[in-house]
Amino acid sequence: MDLTFIITLFLIGFIGSFISGMVGIGGSVINYPMLLYIPPLVGVGALTAHQVSGAGAVQVFFATIGGVWAYRKSGFLNKSLILYMGSNILIGSMLGSYSSHYMSEQGLNVVYGALALIAVIMMFIPKKNLDEIEEGELQFNKGLASILSLLIGAVAGVLGAGGAFILVPVMLVVLKIPTRITIATSLAVTFISSIGSTVGKLIMHQVPFIPALILVAASLIASPIGAKVGQKMNTKVLQWILAGLILATAVKIWWGLL
Numbered sequence: 001m002d003l004t005f006i007i008t009l010f011l012i013g014f015i016g017s018f019i020s021g022m023v024g025i026g027g028s029v030i031n032y033p034m035l036l037y038i039p040p041l042v043g044v045g046a047l048t049a050h051q052v053s054g055a056g057a058v059q060v061f062f063a064t065i066g067g068v069w070a071y072r073k074s075g076f077l078n079k080s081l082i083l084y085m086g087s088n089i090l091i092g093s094m095l096g097s098y099s100s101h102y103m104s105e106q107g108l109n110v111v112y113g114a115l116a117l118i119a120v121i122m123m124f125i126p127k128k129n130l131d132e133i134e135e136g137e138l139q140f141n142k143g144l145a146s147i148l149s150l151l152i153g154a155v156a157g158v159l160g161a162g163g164a165f166i167l168v169p170v171m172l173v174v175l176k177i178p179t180r181i182t183i184a185t186s187l188a189v190t191f192i193s194s195i196g197s198t199v200g201k202l203i204m205h206q207v208p209f210i211p212a213l214i215l216v217a218a219s220l221i222a223s224p225i226g227a228k229v230g231q232k233m234n235t236k237v238l239q240w241i242l243a244g245l246i247l248a249t250a251v252k253i254w255w256g257l258l
Contacts, residue, residue: 004042005045008045009039010215010218012031012035012038013031013059013214013219013222014218015034015222016030016034016218017066017218017219017222017223017226018223018225018229019241019245020063020164020223020226021066021223021224021226022229022241023183023230023245031056032053035211047211049109051206051208053201055207055208055215057207058198058215058216059212060190061195062219063222064164064191065220065223066219066220066224067227069224070224070228071184071187071231074180074231076180077185078181078184078185081185084142084149087146088147088149089150089156089167089189089190090153090195092149092151092153092156092193093194093197094200095157095196096154096158096196097158097201097204098204099157103158113254116250117254118166118169119169119246122169122174123239124243140175140176140177141175144174145175148170148174149167152166152170152193153193153196156197157196157200167193168182168242171185171186172239179235179239180231183238187227
């Protein structure tokens with residue numbers, strides 16, 4: 001692996017992790033297409049879809065650690081949400097990660113593109129402004145949250161993702177969680193999900209260790225910075241940034257498939 005490939009991977013990881021910390025995602029929705037398409041585009045190397053999903057799982061694990069650490073004193077980490085959604089998403093992600101071994105690379109991209117399309121539609125659905133709700137007053141459907149997080153974990157495990165790119169729209173639109181609580185709490189839930197995804201990818205030997213280490217180094221630097229920036233930004237701006245990123249990813253994935 002030459003220096004240009006290392007630098008390219010680090011920059012991709014840094015950009016993805018900064019944005020992930022800012023908008024409350026693990027970064028896979030950004031890093032997956034960049035890792036898949038940018039290295040061969042600039043002629044420095046290439047990773048397969050399975051390698052990208054494996055390295056992405058490890059990257060999401062460390063990026064979400066950094067994001068959660070930055071939010072630890074913010075008051076936006078809702079323990080009840082983390083408990084209900086985190087436990088179920090962990091089970092789903094482990095099952096999905098193991099199942100990914102039986103899917104083709106084309107299949108992985110189709111699943112990724114479909115989820116990105118669903119997520120971006122949900123992000124553009126009008127949402128009530130609930131941001132003045134305090135953490136202690138938060139009410140949500142615990143059964144629905146558990147079922148949805150189990151399903152999200154399963155598909156996230158297949159992709160080597162934390163699932164936050166679909167988790168965040170579901171929390172905002174379906175569960176009606178306030179934006180800042182969604183961003184902070186989704187990082188914690190995604191961290192738990194990434195445990196299952198990472199273990200599964202390691203067991204199935206889908207993690208390219210050197211690219212994964214480069215992405216981890218970038219994540220540990222960039223994710224806390226992004227989280228600090230996100231805490232100071234207007235919630236509507238954060239929602240539009242996330243919607244734009246998911247839309248761009250969906251377009252790129254489906255353009256490649258079609």
